Amino acid sequence: MSTEIRVPTLGESVTEATVATWFKKPGDSVAVDEMLCELETDKVTVEVPAPAAGVLADIVANEGETVGVDALLGMISESGNAGPEEPAPRKTEAPAEEPEATDAGGETMPVMVPTLGESVSEATVATWFKKEGDSFEADEMLCELETDKVSVEVPAPAAGTLTKILAKEGETVEAGGQLAEMTSGKGGAAKPAKSEEAPAASAPASSGGKDVEDAPSAKKAMAEAGLSADQVTGTGKDGRIMKDDVAKALSATKSAPSAPAAAPRAPSPADDAAREERVKMTRLRQTIAKRLKDSQNTAAMLTTYNEVDMTEVMALRKQYKDEFEKKHGARLGFMSFFTKACVHALKEVPDVNAEIDGTDVVYKNYVHMGIAAGTPQGLVVPVIRDVDSMSFAEIEKAIAEKGKRARDGKLSMAEMQGGTFTISNGGVYGSLMSSPILNPPQSGILGMHKIQDRPMVVNGEIKIRPMMYLALSYDHRIVDGKGAVTFLVRVKEALEDPRRLLMDL
Incomplete structure (x- = not known):
């Protein structure tokens, strides 16, 4: 017998959340009301308890994915984790011998804007995690979008190669619009070779060189504070950087003693420009500013x-x-x-x-x-x-x-x-x-x-x-x-x- 794990009610006007951390993995035993995972909305963190005792059989929504209210997160079974073990070997076997696998055909597929939530019609492309020519596996994060309320990460619909980016960083896209084109079937084979080279390239992007995606709220907080990932110590799963970690790092930076002042010399506009940093406001911060002004304009x-x-x-x-x-x-x-x-x-x-x-x-x-x-x-x-x-x-x-x-x-x-x-x-x-x-x-x-x-x-x-x-x-x-x-x-x-x-x- 299996029990579904679903997204709980997130609150009035909040229709979606991001899966921040899974505390259990498939095959782990769970007790009733034991915390399974943590979701992040634009305002609060929501913990999801186990609806029944048993074994976590499958994780449907992985860390970093955006889910709506009542969406399926995973399954709990009393029969162990036999369910999720079946698809895992198929990813490592030769694609040519898998006639039912759709990612072996090498066909061109669109990467579309996912559902953004009720009353949200557009988003801004914040970050592309892959560039044209990069290969990836199914469900690997390709890019991150920002809406008025939350960040939405776009997973790969299948294993393959990113052939063309249609919406670049900073561009606004409509719900249901196309972000890029990909060719299926190449990502699964190319991934093992790429994974050996990845640590050296990805080390600066995550704390301690761990190949993990930081929480979307943490990324925005780092961007607003002007911090890089190597300046923040992640306390989440596998060193994942959470929003509180950024707050702690920022507090430590402010309390650190200032460097000795440079020898006095004539100031110049170029010196001031070198010490300035221009960071684009996140869509959430833009919305906060807009609504505060709307409050003054409406009332x-x-x-x-x-x-x-x-x-x-x-x-x-x-x-x-x-x-x-x-x-x-x-x-x-x-x-x-x-x-x-x-x-x-x-x-x-x-x-x-x-x-x-x-x-x-x-x-x-x-x-x-x-x-x-x-x-x-x-x-x-x-x-x-x-x-x-x-x-x-x-x-x-x-x-x-x-x-x-x-x-x-x-x-x-x-x-x-x-x-x-x-x-x-x-x-x-x-x-x-x-x-x-x-x-x-x-x-x-x-x-x-x-x-x-x-x-x-x-x-x-x-x-x-x-x-x-x-x-x-x-x-x-x-x-x-x-x-x-x-x-x-x-x-x-x-x-x-x-x-x-x-x-x-």
Whole structure:
């Protein structure tokens, strides 16, 4: 009896992923829920557990291949790996004696653009791994394409020789378009001779001279950082370079002592040009830039500001934080106060918690709060669902758990979608004032900033108070100025007198 291993749900709007690493090989025994392989999307890493116990009989999608949701990755069987052993010898036997082999005829075949995913109609040719005249085996990677969301590696449809490249690096190709022409039947015979020469030629392209393909996300990260593969130590299977390896190498490079300065001399434009590096933006980075600008162009975004005296919240936290942590097992931070204050204000100004859908306004009778969190890979916004029905302790536990999963890169796509309002705390990085950008289709985002002691006039006297600037960016198409100001004033009032939260005032 065989059990299929299929691609799990990757999250809303994510239709495909790249097979990054197989932890098992055909013939290995596996237990139920044991990790079989790891997939990479443009945002998160997804681990695929074994759906049943048995033996990994076959791997259908190899490392580096792009797969869609519910696509077949492999098979698990209780009868061992007899299935995948049959095709392996046929690759090494003489092609002329295999009448059923299609790669022995020497016919011209097209290399086509694979399915790019729903709503993705074009891609850019990023890298050709083979040049005209090179031979290869079936499923060996020929080139890599970049789309708006993910990198797509194009495998060889059969063993053969690359005869003509039709779409060169940097060119844009349509879904279903032709990339190159190949002649089948020559790659299988030429491969053994080529494999003896390959190590010397491929050594600079991979860490330690290993003939492995690095993760697509790692290649893009190296290109953006200006690092070569020999500057990064791969921790993946067979020395494969992963995205985290690039981050570590970049961090080590920044922390290394600078070289002694050269002797002063007259600068020249040529010297500056020699020290510059021009790297083409990846399609993913271009899409991020485009969508951020689209957010400004689509929404009538406006920001209103206020300031809050944090004296009462800080005193309340100082008084109860030890008892709170002892009882609930979670630290009492400021985020639960701000979350509660925002929920309180959203009830009074529901427009800030609504969104525009065509010519309709969709009012949300619930609050799914997005909490922006910084990670080594960048800013992510995990969503705490139904936060309006949660206690202070439940909010603090959820924020701590989501924050840890974000830093570990374990958030799923589902955990970062569906938010109705967002809080961004730039104060942890020292920001005194900023204007946050909306996260469409949300209509509001609250920016928190640094708590700083400032002289304030209190009852006619100058007092030193811990003050924080607040910024609310909102979509003026749906939220009027009065509603935005009212929202921010209600947040300010709730924080300056937390008892109002208990009294629902």
